[in-house]
Amino acid sequence: MPKSRGRAKRxxxxxxELGPKPVxxxxxxWAPVMVGLMLIGLLWVVIFYITAEQYPIPALGRWNLGIGFALMLAGFGMTTRWR
Structure with missing residues (x-):
């Protein structure tokens, strides 16, 4: 039986060599905006409850809670990218 030719090895x-990655x-x-968004969102929700749902924007009603929590979530979302 004939012998097959082998492949040439590369x-x-x-x-x-890689050096340490720059941090x-x-x-x-970044940090002041992050903390600011969390505090503004917290104040928005607290003011909404303290004023018996009259402020910050009376026409929005309970959507004020959504705005407050969205601001806080945006701040917490920024914490994941903070270095």
Missing amino acids: TSTPPP AVSPTW
């Missing part, structure tokens, strides 16, 4: 090259730093405005 020479392996080692991967390039990404958040912009200086």
Whole structure:
């Protein structure tokens, strides 16, 4: 039986040496905006309850809660990207 020819082996090259990755730093405005959104959302909800649903925007009614929680969630969402 005839013998098949073998494949030519490729020479392996080692991967390039990688140095330590530079640490990404958040912009200086990131943390104040993050904390500000969480505090504004909290104040929005607290004012809504303290004033017996009259403020901050009376025409929105209970949607004021949604606005307050959306502001807080936006702030908490920013915490996941903070470096």
